[in-house]
Structures are given as C-alpha cells and as structure tokens.
Amino acid sequence: xxxxxxxxxxxxxxxxxxxxxxxxxxxxxxxxxxxxxxxxxxxxxxxxxxxxxxxxxxxxxxxxxxxxxxxxxxxxxxxxxxxxxxxxxxxxxxxxxxxxxxxxxxxxxxxxxxxxxxxxxxxxxxxxxxxxxxxxxxxxxxxxxxxxxxxxxxxxxxxxxxxxxxxxxxxxxxxxxxxxxxxxxxxxxxxxxxxxxxxxxxxxxxxxxxxxxxxxxxxxxxxxxxxxxxxxxxxxxxxxxxxxxxxxxxxxxxxxxxxxxxxxxxxxxxxxxxxxxxxxxxxxxxxxxxxxxxxxxxxxxxxxxxxxxxxxxxxxxxxxxxxxxxxxxxxxxxxxxxxxxxxxxxxx
Amino acid sequence: xxxxxxxxxxxxxxxxxxxxxxxxxxxxxxxxxxxxxxxxxxxxxxxxxxxxxxxxxxxxxxxxxxxxxxxxxxxxxxxxxxxxxxxxxxxxxxxxxxxxxxxxxxxxxxxxxxxxxxxxxxxxxxxxxxxxxxxxxxxxxxxxxxxxxxxxxxxxxxxxxxxxxxxxxxxxxxxxxxxxxxxxxxxxxxxxxxxxxxxxxxxxxxxxxxxxxxxxxxxxxxxxxxxxxxxxxxxxxxxxxxxxxxxxxxxxxxxxxxxxxxxxxxxxxxxxxxxxxxxxxxxxxxxxxxxxxxxxxxxxxxxxxxxxxxxxxxxxxxxxxxxxxxxxxxxxxxxxxxxxxxxxxxxxxxxxxxxxxxxxxxxxxxxxxxxxxxxxxxxxxxxxxxxxxxxxxxxxxxxxxxxxxxxxxxxxxxxxxxxxxxxxxxxxxxxxxxxxxxxxxxxxxxxxxxxxxxxxxxxxxxxxxxxx
Ligand SMILES: [Zn+2]
Numbered sequence: 130x131x132x133x134x135x136x137x138x139x140x141x142x143x144x145x146x147x148x149x150x151x152x153x154x155x156x157x158x159x160x161x162x163x164x165x166x167x168x169x170x171x172x173x174x175x176x177x178x179x180x181x182x183x184x185x186x187x188x189x190x191x192x193x194x195x196x197x198x199x200x201x202x203x204x205x206x207x208x209x210x211x212x213x214x215x216x217x218x219x220x221x222x223x224x225x226x227x228x229x230x231x232x233x234x235x236x237x238x239x240x241x242x243x244x245x246x247x248x249x250x251x252x253x254x255x256x257x258x259x260x261x262x263x264x265x266x267x268x269x270x271x272x273x274x275x276x277x278x279x280x281x282x283x284x285x286x287x288x289x290x291x292x293x294x295x296x297x298x299x300x301x302x303x304x305x306x307x308x309x310x311x312x313x314x315x316x317x318x319x320x321x322x323x324x325x326x327x328x329x330x331x332x333x334x335x336x337x338x339x340x341x342x343x344x345x346x347x348x349x350x351x352x353x354x355x356x357x358x359x360x361x362x363x364x365x366x367x368x369x370x371x372x373x374x375x376x377x378x379x380x381x382x383x384x385x386x387x388x389x390x391x392x393x394x395x396x397x398x399x400x401x402x403x404x405x406x407x408x409x410x411x412x413x414x415x416x417x418x419x420x421x422x423x424x425x426x427x428x429x430x431x432x433x434x435x436x437x438x439x440x441x442x443x444x445x446x447x448x449x450x451x452x453x454x455x456x457x458x459x460x461x462x463x464x465x466x467x468x469x470x471x472x473x474x475x476x477x
Numbered sequence: 478x479x480x481x482x483x484x485x486x487x488x489x490x491x492x493x494x495x496x497x498x499x500x501x502x503x504x505x506x507x508x509x510x511x512x513x514x515x516x517x518x519x520x521x522x523x524x525x526x527x528x529x530x531x532x533x534x535x536x537x538x539x540x541x542x543x544x545x546x547x548x549x550x551x552x553x554x555x556x557x558x559x560x561x562x563x564x565x566x567x568x569x570x571x572x573x574x575x576x577x578x579x580x581x582x583x584x585x586x587x588x589x590x591x592x593x594x595x596x597x598x599x600x601x602x603x604x605x606x607x608x609x610x611x612x613x614x615x616x617x618x619x620x621x622x623x624x625x626x627x628x629x630x631x632x633x634x635x636x637x638x639x640x641x642x643x644x645x646x647x648x649x650x651x652x653x654x655x656x657x658x659x660x661x662x663x664x665x666x667x668x669x670x671x672x673x674x675x676x677x678x679x680x681x682x683x684x685x686x687x688x689x690x691x692x693x694x695x696x697x698x699x700x701x702x703x704x705x706x707x708x709x710x711x712x713x714x715x716x717x718x719x720x721x722x723x724x725x726x727x728x729x730x731x732x733x734x735x736x737x738x739x740x741x742x743x744x745x746x747x748x749x750x751x752x753x754x755x756x757x758x759x760x761x762x763x764x765x766x767x768x769x770x771x772x773x774x775x776x777x778x779x780x781x782x783x784x785x786x787x788x789x790x791x792x793x794x795x796x797x798x799x800x801x802x803x804x805x806x807x808x809x810x811x812x813x814x815x816x817x818x819x820x821x822x823x824x825x826x827x828x829x830x831x832x833x834x835x836x837x838x839x840x841x842x843x844x845x846x847x848x849x850x851x852x853x854x855x856x857x858x859x860x861x862x863x864x865x866x867x868x869x870x871x872x873x874x875x876x877x878x879x880x881x882x883x884x885x886x887x888x889x890x891x892x893x894x895x896x897x898x899x900x901x902x903x904x905x906x907x908x909x910x911x912x913x914x915x916x917x918x919x920x921x922x923x924x925x926x927x928x929x930x931x932x933x934x935x936x937x938x939x940x941x942x943x944x945x
Binding site: 180245251254255258259262263264265266267268271290291293294297298301306309310312313314316317318319320321322323324325326327328428431432435436439 | 523524526527528529540544704711712713714715716717718719720721723724726812813814843845927928929931932933934935936937938939
C-alpha cells in the first residue's frame with residue numbers, strides 16, 4: 130500500500146507533501162484534495178481507500194520516510210529520493226495497468242453499494258433456485274438489503290438469475306481468466322460460500338494488488354451498466370453511475386466553494402441570489418460531515434442555537450426569537466442541518 | 478411464560494433467541510430487545526430475517542439518520558425491535574415507543590447491569606426507568622452467566638416483579654476440560670502444533686491477539702483448511718469466514734474473542750485456548766461453544782506466565798488512570814459542547830461509562846454539556862474506573878487459580894457459580910486421561926473448476942449434474 134502512495138506522489142510534480150496522496154486515497158472532501166485530483170489527473174485513485182483508517186494510511190506514509198524513499202524539503206513539500214524512484218519503478222506497471230475509476234465510483238461509495246448488492250442478490254437467487262429459503266446471508270448493509278428486497282419484488286429468482294448469468298458471462302469473458310475466477314470465487318451459493326480476498330490471492334501476488342484487481346472488475350461492471358446489463362438492475366445502475374449527493378445546482382456551488390470562493394463571490398459569479406447560494410450551503414452542510422460550519426457560526430453560537438432548538442421544538446422562528454440578533458436564519462439553518470445530516474442521536 | 482417477569486440463565490446461548498422469538502410471535506404488540514452487542518444484534522436480526530421473519534429490525538447508533546428514520550416510520554408494523562441501550566436515551570425514540578403496545582421487554586446480556594458481572598454497561602442501569610416509562614411491559618432478562626451476586630443485582634436493578642427464575646446448569650458434561658500450564662511461548666506453540674493434529678475437528682483456537690490468530694491460522698493452514706477471525710478484519714471478511722466455518726469448508730478457525738456470540742454451529746468438537754480469558758464467566762462461554770449437539774467434545778487451555786502478563790496488562794490498560802483522564806479527557810471536554818465520542822482516545826466502553834456518569838450527575842443532558850467540566854468532575858469519574866479495575870482483577874485471580882490449582886476443573890467452575898458438583902466419567906485433566914473423541918463429519922464439496930462452470934453452478938444449481 131505504501132508503494133501506491135509513492136506512485137501517486139510521483140504524479141504530483143514535487144509540489145506537495147506525502148499527505149497529498151493520503152487525502153486523495155482517503156477521499157477527503159476538501160478543496161485542496163479535489164483540486165489536486167483534477168490538477169494532477171489522479172481521478173483513477175480518488176477515494177479508493179476510503180475504508181482504510183487514517184491511522185493506517187499515516188503509518189504507510191511513515192514507512193516511506195523510514196525506508197528513505199521520501200524526504201521532507203519543507204513542512205508542506207516532500208521529495209522522492211533516488212531509492213524511492215527505484216522502488217516506485219518496481220510496482221509501477223501494476224498500478225499503471227490496473228483500470229480504475231475511483232473518482233466516478235469510489236468517491237461516494239457506489240462500488241461498495243454495487244458489490245454488496247450483487248453479492249447478496251446472487252446468493253439469494255442461487256439459494257432460491259436450489260429450493261433453499263433459509264440461509265445465513267453474506268454481509269450486506271441496509272442499502273444493499275433494501276435493494277435486493279425490492280428487486281425480488283419486481284422479478285422472480287429465475288428472471289434475475291438468467292439476467293445476471295448472461296451479463297456476467299459476457300463481461301467476465303472480456304477479462305483474463307484469473308480476473309474472472311477472482312470474481313466468481315468470491316460469490317456465494319448453496320454449495321459453497323465465497324472466499325475472502327486473502328484466501329484468493331494467487332501465490333506470488335501482493336494481496337493489495339489482488340484487491341486492486343477486484344475493485345477494477347467492479348468498476349468495469351458498473352461501467353457496463355446500461356442497455357446490455359440485466360433490465361432489473363437498470364435503476365440501480367443509474368444511481369451508481371451518477372453523483373447523487375447534491376442537486377446539480379448545489380453541486381456547481383460546491384465546486385466554486387471548493388475552489389476557494391466565498392458565499393458572496395459565488396452568488397456574483399453564478400449571477401444568483403445570495404439566498405439561493407445559502408440554500409446550497411445548507412444542503413452541503415447536511416450531506417457533508419466535513420463541511421466547516423464553524424466558519425459561519427462559532428462553537429458558542431452553535432451551542433446556543435442547538436439549545437434553543439431543543440427547547441422550542443426546532444421551529445426556526447422560535448429559535449430566532451430566543452437567540453435574537455446574534456444569529457440570522459441562514460446560520461440557524463446551517464447549524465441545524467449539519468446536525469441532523471450527521472444522524473446524531475440528539476435530534477432523533 | 479405467562480405474563481410474569483422472568484430471569485433466565487442459559488449458559489450456552491443455545492435457544493436463547495427462541496426464548497423471546499416464540500412469545501413475540503404469539504403476543505400482540507411489539508417485542509423490544511435491548512442488547513449491548515451491536516454486531517451480535519445484527520447477526521440475530523439477519524438470522525431471523527433469513528428464517529423469513531420480515532418484521533424484525535434493529536436500531537443502533539451505526540445506522541445513518543435516514544435509516545433510523547425509515548425504521549421508526551415502520552415501527553407500527555414491526556413485531557420485534559432490537560435496540561442498543563443508548564438508543565433508549567433518545568427522547569424521540571422513547572416517544573415513538575410509548576405510542577405502541579409493548580408486550581414484552583427483553584433485556585439481553587442482563588449481567589451487564591451489575592458491576593460484579595464480567596461485562597459492565599453503566600447505561601443498563603437506566604433501563605428500569607425506561608421500562609417504567611413504556612407503561613411497564615413484562616420483562617424477560619436473559620444472561621448466559623450469572624453468579625448469585627449478579628443474579629441478585631439483575632433482579633433489583635431491573636426492578637423485576639417476583640420474577641420466575643429459570644436457571645440451566647453451567648455444567649456441560651459432554652465437554653472434557655483440560656488445562657496445561659506451559660513455561661513459555663515456544664512450548665505453547667510446540668504443544669499447539671501437536672494438538673492441531675490430535676484434537677477432533679471442527680476446532681476453534683482462541684487467541685489473545687489478532688497477530689496470534691493470524692499465526693495460528695497460518696500454522697493450521699498447512700494441514701487443514703483454516704482461517705482466522707478477528708475484529709481487525711472487515712465485516713465482509715468476517716461474515717465470509719463465519720459462513721465457511723459454519724458450512725464446514727473451514728475446519729480450524731483461529732479467532733480472538735470477537736468470534737462466537739450469535740454463531741449457531743452445533744458440531745464444534747474442540748476449543749483450544751492460547752490465552753487466559755479475563756474471567757471464568759468468559760472461559761465458560763467460550764468453551765461452551767463446543768459440543769452443542771450433545772456429542773463428546775474437548776476444551777484445552779494452553780497458558781503460562783506470558784499469557785498471565787498479557788491479560789494482566791489488558792485489564793490494567795483497558796480503563797484509564799486518573800492522570801490519563803486529566804491529560805486527554807479534560808482538555809477535550811472544555812472545548813466541546815457535545816460529548817465527544819470520536820475525539821477521545823479511549824475505548825467505547827470507557828466513553829460510555831463517562832457519558833452515563835455525567836448524565837447521572839446532571840453535568841450532561843441529552844449528550845450536551847450543561848457547563849464546562851472541572852477537575853473534580855473528572856476525579857470522581859476516575860474513582861469509578863478504579864473500582865471497576867479492582868473488580869476485574871479479582872475476577873482474573875479466579876481464572877488464575879482455576880488453571881494452576883490441582884483441584885478438579887469442573888468442581889472449581891461449579892463452585893464459582895455456586896452449583897453442586899457431581900462426579901462424572903471423562904471429567905477433566907485433573908481427574909483422568911483425555912478420552913478418544915472423533916471429529917464431526919467433514920465438509921465435502923464437489924467444487925467446479927473454471928469460472929464458467931462456477932457461474933452455471935451459481936445461477937442454474939438445478940443443472941449441476943449435467944456439467945460434471
Ligand atoms: Zn474433574
């Protein structure tokens with residue numbers, strides 16, 4: 130994994146510190162990281178390791194330092210050493226050859242949704258066709274479970290199995306035999322349950338590379354979604370193929386915000402009313418836990434707003450009356466939406 | 478069960494879910510199940526759903542806001558709802574529950590309410606109040622292990638009403654108990670290699686660390702189909718390994734104590750311990766996973782001074798010292814308005830204890846500080862951790878004397894739970910020699926080769942005989 134950090138870092142033209150690739154892989158929603166992804170054309174890797182903890186990622190970065198592959202030039206810039214260059218060239222081919230679309234399919238977790246849904250869907254269809262109604266399901270989160278539930282409401286196990294079989298056969302045929310087997314071995318049926326990636330790593334292969342191949346298969350499967358894929362999956366593919374978090378207009382506002390524009394400037398740039406942009410900000414705060422609410426309302430004010438909200442049943446006008454001139458409606462909405470969006474128990 | 482409060486002590490978990498699943502289906506209204514183990518709860522829900530029970534859901538802090546909202550919306554249609562205890566602190570959830578008829582309130586892992594239990598969840602102490610608020614439904618308290626002291630605590634703190642007490646013995650006569658004191662690490666692993674060959678399968682090897690679990694799985698993997706299981710793996714991997722062990726394609730599983738609860742596998746023949754559990758309660762639970770089908774099984778404990786030191790260290794470091802609290806907790810508290818679960822460098826249990834304590838003292842209300850915490854507040858909290866640590870150490874001492882004493886192992890366990898001992902054949906390594914025990918019938922798979930065949934097998938299982 131540290132080699133991937135190094136590989137990505139090499140593409141950043143010696144202008145960043147090693148934390149650059151860390152944030153890109155983790156999928157940090159900051160203007161700096163998003164800019165870097167576009168500027169250095171690192172879409173392939175964006176958000177790919179969103180499930181890896183920062184702790185682990187920083188450890189990997191530290192390993193690069195310990196091995197003498199990179200060294201700091203200043204607090205914000207690292208450079209690659211000669212031994213770093215040599216080390217990078219060893220695994221470069223693997224990283225260049227694997228086909229990935231992180232920015233499209235990992236950034237918002239679509240690949241996980243897709244894999245968990247497919248995995249459970251295939252297991253369920255397979256068991257039902259074998260006449261087995263009771264089985265321990267593979268791991269699936271609520272989204273995947275709901276997806277599968279509604280798919281079986283619309284189609285029979287026979288239809289689903291047939292559609293999946295033809296589509297997967299066609300798609301896997303396009304790949305190497307080892308890729309195709311990597312995918313089918315991970316699936317579960319009544320006769321045998323799926324293997325973990327660790328169990329499937331072929332001898333001599335780095336487990337992390339196996340994992341990358343697996344993600345690559347999934348990205349291509351999502352990409353193939355369309356007229357060729359099973360009809361029952363159409364709606365899901367549409368979801369997975371589009372950025373879903375914000376309305377289109379709010380998305381534009383976010384891009385400007387990430388590029389460093391402030392609220393007034395965005396309104397001027399987009400020739401929209403300030404209140405419209407405020408709406409977008411509220412939307413962003415609700416969908417993005419990293420949104421810097423503190424910039425618009427200090428911690429003390431947030432506390433007051435929340436306290437007022439809990440005693441007044443959350444009605445904006447009542448809150449405003451309690452708080453007085455200290456906060457405007459925008460600030461109140463922003464604070465409230467950032468809270469509820471996070472799903473904190475306080476507001477449930 | 479006929480409308481009266483019940484306390485059931487069921488040492489091996491077997492049929493525990495059944496205890497409330499059956500009544501919940503017969504009773505009108507909602508059965509609420511409170512359980513402290515979120516992952517276990519999800520397993521239970523999954524298992525019930527896989528048996529065709531669609532009106533079962535779980536509500537935990539791990540769900541997103543939208544998911545919680547969806548479940549609350551569906552609440553009137555459900556007949557069983559699993560909750561983690563902190564969910565019951567939310568006024569909104571309590572409000573919704575109050576509007577429904579709750580016919581049965583199940584408190585799972587009820588020993589968590591007692592500070593004398595081997596696991597302690599301070600937020601369990603608020604349950605009696607919640608039950609009262611929910612128009613006092615009938616209460617069913619369940620636990621796998623309870624010494625008489627813990628049992629008394631459960632009755633009192635849950636305010637059970639002349640409960641009917643159902644107690645199954647902790648004695649598992651079909652499990653031969655063996656304790657081996659080793660001198661050092663090398664001896665332990667040498668002995669383990671021999672035991673891997675000698676002991677019947679399927680086998681669980683419990684280890685003290687994730688690294689040990691991985692090592693043991695690698696060693697076992699040379700001669701058997703083996704896998705490891707620990708909390709450092711993704712939920713996806715863990716479920717995959719669980720499925721493989723249950724179906725039998727993996728016959729040796731090396732796991733930390735993250736594995737076991739909620740797993741329904743009846744034909745496990747041997748359980749090996751490479752670490753010393755922190756209490757006899759936990760030891761009994763872990764060994765009790767063997768032989769649920771009633772056939773002969775064996776539990777072997779391999780430990781020595783290094784294992785003693787490891788567990789001692791774990792107990793000492795699990796709860797923070799006062800100095801840690803002053804250093805890490807106080808400054809964070811003074812900057813935050815909400816109780817900062819994520820930013821504290823302590824385990825979840827520690828945070829929850831603190832949260833509960835401050836809620837009780839009025840410093841915290843609905844997860845929000847009412848004033849800035851001071852040194853004295855932290856000092857009082859520190860004393861709670863200290864008392865808890867002393868109890869934990871005493872429990873571990875029992876475990877130590879258990880495996881070093883020359884008294885019958887079974888007798889020691891039964892005395893600890895204040896049960897009468899009876900002599901039996903094939904009892905333990907103190908009383909006699911290890912009996913011959915056969916492995917369960919092992920998994921046989923006519924595995925297809927090639928991805929094309931595998932696809933056909935998955936999507937057209939009815940055609941399987943055509944392709945071979
Ligand atoms: Zn004995």
